[in-house]
Amino acid sequence: MPERQSSEVDDMEITLNTGSTVYQGAIIKGGKTFADAEGYMREAAYCNINPEDFDALGRPWFVRITNEYGDSVVLRAKKTNTQQRGEVFVPRGVWANIVVTVYTESTGSPTYKNLKVDIEKCNGPVLDPVTLMRQEYFGGNMHKIWKEKAED
Amino acid sequence: MTCTDVTCPVCGMSCDDIYIELTDDAVLTKNACLMGDAKFQELRSHHRLTKPLVHGEEASWDEALEKTADILVNAKRPFFFMGSETSNEAMAVGIEIAEYLGGLVDGNATICHGPTIMGLQLSGQVGSTLGECKNRADLNIYWGCNPADSHPRHMSRHSQFARGFWTEQGFKGRKVIVVDPRRSPTCEAADLHVQLKPGKDHELIDALMTMLRGEEPHPTVEEVTGVSRETLNKMAEMVKECKFGVIWVGLGIASSRGHHYNAAIAMRFTHECNKFTKFVINANRGHCNVAGFNQVLAWTHGFPFAVDFSRGIPRYQPGEYSCVDALSRGEVDAMIVMCANLGGHLPKKAVERLAKIPMIAIETSPGTNAFMSDIILPGVFDGMECEGTFYRMDNVPIYARSFTKPPFDFTESNEHTLKQLFEIVKKKKAEKDAREAKQ
Numbered sequence: 383m384p385e386r387q388s389s390e391v392d393d394m395e396i397t398l399n400t401g402s403t404v405y406q407g408a409i410i411k412g413g414k415t416f417a418d419a420e421g422y423m424r425e426a427a428y429c430n431i432n433p434e435d436f437d438a439l440g441r442p443w444f445v446r447i448t449n450e451y452g453d454s455v456v457l458r459a460k461k462t463n464t465q466q467r468g469e470v471f472v473p474r475g476v477w478a479n480i481v482v483t484v485y486t487e488s489t490g491s492p493t494y495k496n497l498k499v500d501i502e503k504c505n506g507p508v509l510d511p512v513t514l515m516r517q518e519y520f521g522g523n524m525h526k527i528w529k530e531k532a533e534d
Numbered sequence: 535m536t537c538t539d540v541t542c543p544v545c546g547m548s549c550d551d552i553y554i555e556l557t558d559d560a561v562l563t564k565n566a567c568l569m570g571d572a573k574f575q576e577l578r579s580h581h582r583l584t585k586p587l588v589h590g591e592e593a594s595w596d597e598a599l600e601k602t603a604d605i606l607v608n609a610k611r612p613f614f615f616m617g618s619e620t621s622n623e624a625m626a627v628g629i630e631i632a633e634y635l636g637g638l639v640d641g642n643a644t645i646c647h648g649p650t651i652m653g654l655q656l657s658g659q660v661g662s663t664l665g666e667c668k669n670r671a672d673l674n675i676y677w678g679c680n681p682a683d684s685h686p687r688h689m690s691r692h693s694q695f696a697r698g699f700w701t702e703q704g705f706k707g708r709k710v711i712v713v714d715p716r717r718s719p720t721c722e723a724a725d726l727h728v729q730l731k732p733g734k735d736h737e738l739i740d741a742l743m744t745m746l747r748g749e750e751p752h753p754t755v756e757e758v759t760g761v762s763r764e765t766l767n768k769m770a771e772m773v774k775e776c777k778f779g780v781i782w783v784g785l786g787i788a789s790s791r792g793h794h795y796n797a798a799i800a801m802r803f804t805h806e807c808n809k810f811t812k813f814v815i816n817a818n819r820g821h822c823n824v825a826g827f828n829q830v831l832a833w834t835h836g837f838p839f840a841v842d843f844s845r846g847i848p849r850y851q852p853g854e855y856s857c858v859d860a861l862s863r864g865e866v867d868a869m870i871v872m873c874a875n876l877g878g879h880l881p882k883k884a885v886e887r888l889a890k891i892p893m894i895a896i897e898t899s900p901g902t903n904a905f906m907s908d909i910i911l912p913g914v915f916d917g918m919e920c921e922g923t924f925y926r927m928d929n930v931p932i933y934a935r936s937f938t939k940p941p942f943d944f945t946e947s948n949e950h951t952l953k954q955l956f957e958i959v960k961k962k963k964a965e966k967d968a969r970e971a972k973q
Contacts, residue, residue: 397732397733399715399716399732401680401683401684401785401786402680402683402684402820403683404567404568404569404682404683404684404686405568407545407568407569407572407683407684408568408569408571408572409572410875410878410901411544411569411570411572411573412569412572412573412575412576412579413573413576413579413581413582413898413899413900413901414572414581414899414901415875415878415899415901415902416581416900416901416902416905417579417580417581417899417900417901430716453882463717464716464717464718465716465717466715466716466729466731466732466760469715469716469732471716474879475878476877476878476902479878479879479880479881479882479885480882481882482881482882483881483883484858484859484862484881484883484884486793486852486853486856486858486859487791487792487793487853488852488853488854488859489648489649489652489793489794489852489853489856490640490644490645490648490649490839490840490852490853490856490857490858490859491644491645491646491648491649491788491789491793491856491858492645492789492858492880492881492884493789493791494645494785494789495732495733495785495786495789495790496732496733496789496790496791511902512905515877515885515902515905515906518882518885518886519882519885519886519888519889519906520889
């Protein structure tokens with residue numbers, strides 16, 4: 383375990399923006415969210431971080447993002463110059479939606495962008511979409527399809 | 535089989551120049567973008583849903599329709615979600631069933647450009663067709679959108695790189711401003727990237743409007759928006775100097791804090807620009823026929839989205855009857871989703887509700903939406919396997935022809951599916967009413 387640098391922090395408050403990318407779009411529009419779960423994870427389960435924030439977080443492989451209600455999701459960390467300091471980008475998808483809040487300001491549209499969240503370094507793992515949805519949404523409801531199949 | 539000039543049913547641009555070569559086991563496309571090609575490949579994919587499923591078990595078509603009608607007729611607050619990847623004709627039937635049963639109805643616009651439409655209702659939109667932008671625009675402002683990713687052919691067909699009647703120089707005669715907190719791939723083509731702080735669109739537009747009126751913006755403008763005065767001045771000058779400017783707004787405006795107020799001030803900014811030059815504002819709408827849902831609901835019931843029929847008359851209230859709000863409050867007790875991927879696009883709290891209530895999906899692939907559904911009625915690809923009308927993102931209707939048939943014979947189109955369902959719903963509702971009258 384490398385020693386922590388003085389500039390590193392345990393967790394930081396950061397602004398989350400979500401949005402589409404063409405590769406994530408190709409998976410979603412092509413209906414391959416589960417047929418190509420690996421591709422879906424590759425194109426939607428990551429978090430773009432500014433290089434300075436990336437260093438401050440301790441150059442993580444994985445990060446955990448937590449919203450104000452305590453919902454959290456683990457994503458792969460990517461260091462990119464496309465982000466400003468203090469903001470991260472996660473493509474649209476089931477992972478980002480775990481932390482997107484239903485606060486719609488009476489418009490019907492959730493806070494997909496410009497959402498204050500906490501970000502911290504973690505050891506993974508990033509869950510595949512089936513496991514993630516089963517874990518987050520099917521607490522005890524045995525009547526939904528795919529659930530039993532996913533357990534096989 | 536070879537087909538030309540096929541309409542692409544993927545994003546809001548409805549590109550109508552796709553070339554398709556269809557064989558028994560493969561699909562070859564030309565002109566389609568990455569997303570369009572992925573969708574056309576679905577015609578020959580191995581995972582296509584071709585049989586009705588009830589609780590994960592194969593069922594007959596009639597049985598699946600009967601069970602669907604049972605759920606809808608017996609629900610107290612059924613929700614009809616008319617997704618965007620289908621035709622106006624299918625949406626119209628869905629809306630009719632919702633009205634008949636006194637349910638709620640909403641479409642993809644609610645989680646997309648719904649706030650932009652509310653902004654339009656507040657301020658009024660100076661709009662245009664995509665053709666006008668292609669032929670006239672010498673300034674494109676991409677505000678909170680990233681067409682390089684979300685509409686890959688947008689810049690080459692309708693805006694930046696296209697050669698038009700009065701813009702035959704193409705990109706050499708046009709300027710681009712990108713307003714985006716992140717350096718998106720679209721910025722590669724930009725003359726000016728206004729990298730504002732996230733969620734400060736309203737403040738930035740306000741400052742620009744002040745400058746256009748010849749007054750000084752507030753001294754804290756740089757600190758608040760994160761944009762230098764130099765960049766602001768440059769942007770204001772570019773706006774004043776152009777002959778025909780277009781603001782393409784994306785979800786950066788509609789999904790950010792301020793939602794419809796951001797859209798409303800962006801439209802007022804467009805009014806202000808018209809004092810100097812011709813300026814229009816268009817929404818970069820992302821999902822196939824998402825504009826069509828607004829149009830169909832508006833011309834049948836007077837409102838663009840988020841409508842409740844429970845009192846026998848259409849009532850419009852975003853934030854109350856809209857999908858995310860109604861689901862997260864826990865008041866919806868049955869849901870039918872046509873051609874939309876709600877499982878993969880709604881926030882957690884809303885999807886939690888979907889997991890608890892009976893859900894029916896008209897669906898083509900076993901994705902996140904099918905994962906949440908109790909009953910699956912196989913969907914048909916509009917514009918490929920059946921014909922129909924799509925509204926393009928500039929609200930121009932495009933008639934999409936079909937070039938093949940669905941891989942099953944129990945339905946011809948999603949419209950046909952809903953019409954069959956409606957007949958059974960009417961029968962069951964009459965039985966239920968008679969039973970209740972007896973008691």
